[in-house]
Amino acid sequence: MEIISSDIPEVKLIKPTIFRDDRGYFFESFQDKKFKELVCNADFVQDNESMSKANVIRGLHYQLNPYAQGKLVRVLKGAVVDVAVDIRRNSPTFLKWVAFELTEDNKHQLWIPAGFAHAFLSLADNTVFCYKCTNYYNKESERAIIWNDPDINITWDKFKKSDGDFIISEKDKQAVTLKQAEIF
Secondary structure, eight states, X not given: OEEEEOSSTTSEEEEOOEEEEXXXXXXXXXXXXXXXXXXXXXXXXXXXXXXEOTTEEEEEEEXXXXXXXXXXXXEEESEEEEEEEEOOTXXXXXXXXXXXXXXXXXXXXXEEOTTEEEEEEEOSTTEEEEEEESSOXXXXXXXXXXXXXXXXXXXXXXXXXXSSOOEEOHHXXXXXXXXXXXXX
């Protein structure tokens, strides 16, 4: 397993060791002891999964304290560009964002700590995305920043790999701007 720090040191890309042969492949997708030793001391309490068409953008989602969530995310089928945005006001990387391509082939995972907004762009039809969370879902603390907020300026068009418009849920289309958002 290789752990790579991003331009935001708390966000980590995890590249597992994959053993491939003529039968297929095997890899350890999660091991608590290694994760705590190499990434952070997190306990996971909930797993979530979604399926998306190509060009779907989900996010920028987060939960406020005391229900803030760290997330360990990966793709089981298909591909995404996964984005983490630092929304911690007193952080030296406040409003900085990082993006990584996570695919069914590369098996990469991304650790996104609490205090970050999270989004992804599905690059293929029927992409299956899963994530482990460090806290339970709480509807009252759920928040979202509009996916195309100009103060964050994520270059979604640069990542898009297929024709057609972005597909955004009605809920995400109605998300607030960063200037209106309750953040950390």
